[in-house]
Amino acid sequence: MKNSILIIGAGAAGSMAAYLLSKAGKNVTLLEARNRAGGRIYTLNDISFFNHTELGAEFIHGDLPVTINLLKEAGISYRSANxxxxxxxxxxxxxxxxxxxxxxxxxxxxxxxxxxxxxxxxxxxxxxxxxxxxxxxxxxxxxxxxxxxxxxxxxxxxxxxxxxxxxxDTQHRVNGGYGAVITFLLNQCKANGGEVFFNTVAKEIKWQDGKVSVFTTDGKAYEAEILIIAIPLGVLQAKHSHTATVTFNPPVPEHLFALKQIGFGSxxxxxxxxxxxxxxxxxxxxxxxxxxxxxxxxxxxxxxxxxxxxxxxxxxxxxxxxxxxxxxxxxxxxxxxxxxxxxxxxxxxxxxxxxxxxxxxxxxxxxxWTADPFTLGSYAYDMINSADARKVLNTPVSHTLYFTGEYLYEGAAMGTVEAALSSATYVANKILGNK
The missing domain is CATH 3.90.660.10 (Polyamine Oxidase; Chain A, domain 2)
Incomplete structure (x- = not known):
């Protein structure tokens, strides 16, 4: 279990965190509830209909540095959507x-x-x-x-x-769709020894300082030293009875309260x-x-x-x-x-x-997307107390539990893929600084 990291959620944030941490030599395991990666990135690749058309995230809203640099690193081109x-x-x-x-x-x-x-x-x-x-x-x-x-x-x-x-005046689309970005991130993660499990719905998180166990609906348990929670905000805000809701044992009341202070759209x-x-x-x-x-x-x-x-x-x-x-x-x-x-x-x-x-x-x-059980909405927006809530959520619990996602981004491009990638980069750097 040495240097082991579990990540729940293979959307943009979870995939980016898995890529960065595996690249740095960490032992990464990624759990995804769906039968596909990407989360709210959902590129259709049917050659008959909607080839490379986006059911989810579609645009790069500006010359956004983290997104553009990642595309360059992956060798993925983009074009104007103006x-x-x-x-x-x-x-x-x-x-x-x-x-x-x-x-x-x-x-x-x-x-x-x-x-x-x-x-x-x-x-x-x-x-x-x-x-x-x-x-x-x-x-x-x-x-x-x-x-x-x-x-x-x-x-x-x-x-x-x-x-x-x-x-x-600066809108872009990714050639081949945003799904190509997720494919690159996960392929690199796997090449670095990381594992990715699909159809794996996390339900309970048991943790103590430096040790965490995630129990899934199929009765399996995954263990690590650190857990990154890259679940959409809508699911984290949902009632306990919901399909994809996770519970924390012991509870993390300050963080759970903070999650309610950020808006999540439809x-x-x-x-x-x-x-x-x-x-x-x-x-x-x-x-x-x-x-x-x-x-x-x-x-x-x-x-x-x-x-x-x-x-x-x-x-x-x-x-x-x-x-x-x-x-x-x-x-x-x-x-x-x-x-x-x-x-x-x-x-x-x-x-x-x-x-x-x-x-x-x-x-x-x-x-x-609001009816989708593993998303329950669109993307985050700020309510009155959201800035203070993000300070709480961007602080790890005992250097063991870390939250990441587009809702935790502090810049002007909130609610975007850029926001998710930036949040993941922040968390990965924080973990790598905790050696």
């Missing part, structure tokens, strides 16, 4: 019209804010009445759509920090592959009165409000996205129900019938 952002509102298309009225006033008031509050209450107080109804509605859509957060819980301070550090992702890019038809172009060849991202008021193409790539795939409270309200809908809502949304936007769309549709995939 494209025009459009809106469909009042039954019309508006090209490159993403300006939110009174946004400068909003930032000005946020900069004056001395005590944190949730963004919903902040807006009601500072921008009340009919005059600012559009601003409040736009911010609600932005926070729930982009951050997948509940605006009634999301920290105004954290959103201020995010909005001051946005890089809207999201549903919809993939439609059509026979052809029907939205580029002359008929559609005439109906919309726009040349939409370069349209990448489309925002609407429909049931599934956000859509994007694969521009600048040529593709017949449309991706739908709904986040925040609206996504959570669909927790118990079937995939068929959600797919129908997606088609109904597109029928309104592109002024065609659902039957016409069904005639063009050749494949669909729905990923309701």
């Amino acid at each position: 494209a025009e952002m459009w809106q469909f509102r009042n039954n019309c298309f508006e090209a490159n019209s993403m300006v939110i009225n009174d946004w400068d006033k909003l930032l000005e008031k946020l900069n004056e804010l001395k005590q944190d509050t949730n963004i919903y209450d902040f807006l009601l107080k500072e921008f009340p009445g009919i005059k600012y109804e559009e601003l409040r509605d736009s911010v609600w859509k932005y926070v729930s759509g982009y951050d997948t957060a509940d605006p009634r819980q999301a920290s105004a301070f954290a959103l201020r920090k995010e909005w001051q550090n946005e890089e809207p 999201v549903i992702k919809v993939l439609f592959e059509f026979k052809r890019s029907f939205w580029l038809d002359t008929k559609i172009q005439e109906t919309t009165n726009h040349n939409i060849n370069a349209m990448g991202y489309l925002f609407s008021d429909q049931e599934i409000p956000t859509w994007w193409t694969q521009v600048p790539d040529n593709s017949n795939v449309l991706t739908g996205w709904i986040g925040g409270p609206a996504a959570h309200s669909k927790l118990n809908l079937t995939d068929s129900d959600i797919a129908l809502q997606g088609l109904q949304s597109l029928s309104v936007i592109f002024k065609c019938t659902v039957q016409e769309l069904k005639g063009e549709l050749i494949a669909s995939r729905i990923m309701n």
Whole structure:
């Protein structure tokens, strides 16, 4: 058991930690509840449909150093995902019209804010009445759509920090999909002597200083000197009766309380592959009165409000996205129900019938991440006490239990693969410094 490390969760954070620690000569064992690695990275590689299309994480939101450096190390290339952002509102298309009225006033008031509050209450107080109804509605859509957060819980301070550090013109996609990154990390881990076990659901963690045992649902026990918990925040927050919930023996009350102080969003992702890019038809172009060849991202008021193409790539795939409270309200809908809502949304936007769309549709995939038992949500967002909670969670328990994940990242790229990789790097360095 010398220099042995157990990791629960083979998502981006767990895989990165396994790679770094095995590379440093540690004896690493990685336990994954699913039958695949990657967690919220889920690249489809069916050569018939959705080849290299993402059901989970899809974009590199900016020139993010940890992600870019890892891609270079792995010899994985990436390409631009920059494209025009459009809106469909009042039954019309508006090209490159993403300006939110009174946004400068909003930032000005946020900069004056001395005590944190949730963004919903902040807006009601500072921008009340009919005059600012559009601003409040736009911010609600932005926070729930982009951050997948509940605006009634999301920290105004954290959103201020995010909005001051946005890089809207630098979006990338990974060639071959993010799954190629996970494959690289785990292959390197195995090459360094590490072990990876799938379909292995951890249920109980028994620990004492310098020794830990993880008991799984199949009755097995795994032992090590150190345990890294790379489980999604949604699962760590879940009730004890849930499929993937782990218990700690003895309990770690301070850390468990801190886990509840960080928000975890909701999201549903919809993939439609059509026979052809029907939205580029002359008929559609005439109906919309726009040349939409370069349209990448489309925002609407429909049931599934956000859509994007694969521009600048040529593709017949449309991706739908709904986040925040609206996504959570669909927790118990079937995939068929959600797919129908997606088609109904597109029928309104592109002024065609659902039957016409069904005639063009050749494949669909729905990923309701909030209903997924090993995720239970999308990604983290800050609530009022999240910064203090992260300080607790980034402190190991007796140099034996370590938490890692995108929710523990301190920078501006919260909720991203970059956040997960950065957190794992931090934990690996901390462990390697504890020789």
